[in-house]
Amino acid sequence: MVYIGVIGAAVCSAATVERAEAVGAGIARRGGVLICGGRGGVMEGAARGARREGGLVVGILPGRDRRQGNSYLSVALATGLGDARNAVIACACDALIAIGGGYGTLSEIGLGLKMGKPVIGLGTWRMVSGRGEAAAIITAGSPEEAVELAFRAAGGHFLCSS
DSSP: OOEEEEOOOOSSSHHHHHHHHHHHHHHHTOOEEEEEOOTHHHHHHHHHHHHTTTOEEEEESSSSSSSGTTTTTTTEEOOOOOHHHHHHHHHHEEEEEEOOOOHHHHHHHHHHTTTTTOOOESSSSOOOOOTOOOOEEEEESSSSHHHHHHHHTTOOOSOOOO
């Protein structure tokens, strides 16, 4: 199985949630496991889309109470790690799809790239190093393209490296 992380803000626009829902549905249709932070916004939209298509959704929660997860999770993992759970999310995935997002999403993108994971961006951060090099975020123009790129890029990324 391929594990695809969907990362993005807990508070975002309805259009962003719709894109996340389409991404989640696409992951499920391809038989992938969706990993997310388990809360609202992008995470809930992606989880809803995946569950609607019969997919498996794992939420890596920041707190110690599984009940804090959204109602679309198949599995809610309480970590008690707060924002440090972002490293768990990045490590658990074969590829990540970043949809919009704030600083938490930015940290997940950075951690994913540091771990050698492919990161697909859908209307998310653009980054340039201090040397002027663009970060290796693969840009997608639609939810369908993001899913296709993530599955293609995930081949062989089944270990967490640092």
